[in-house]
């Protein structure tokens with residue numbers, strides 16, 4: 001499976017996917033218009049040349065709204081929706097988006113569970129938001145944490161998680177006997193390149209040991 005930006009040639013397939021998945025689907029025209037407006041980021045998941053799923057995020061300033069997430073029925077339960085969302089969250093993070101909102105039909109338990117796993121929180125209800133059938137929407141929100149920045153070179157660190165091994169995160173709590181930093185907590189991080197450069201300059205080399213514990 002490949003996730004990529006939606007292109008104009010994908011619009012007929014995406015419109016067909018909308019038809020198959022939703023009672024009030026987006027038309028080719030509305031997809032094309034929102035793509036051309038430049039405010040909506042559209043991603044598609046392609047499986048052997050077929051559009052297996054797609055999603056959109058309407059993004060303005062530092063906020064994003066999920067327009068739709070759709071996965072074609074033969075491709076469901078393969079993690080395609082999750083992969084699309086994770087990719088989109090990373091894109092949003094890189095673009096400085098700090099909060100993502102979405103609405104989901106209140107009866108759509110699988111979707112709500114997926115959003116919750118990705119860190120979305122339930123923030124309320126919108127009564128009768130949906131038609132055909134009429135139904136309430138559950139409002140969910142994700143706070144997108146910014147990427148850490150390397151304190152040495154200023155580069156944004158694109159790591160999958162704070163526990164990632166692609167950089168060094170240091171938190172130092174100074175104690176009572178420190179020189180004027182009593183009780184001060186300091187935090188910084190270094191990208192792997194700066195870490196290598198810095199440790200290479202040590203007077204006493206870093207103690208190294210081969211290990212298979214990972």
Ligand SMILES: [Zn+2]
Pocket residue numbers: 150151152153154155190191192193194195
């Ligand atoms: Zn650096």
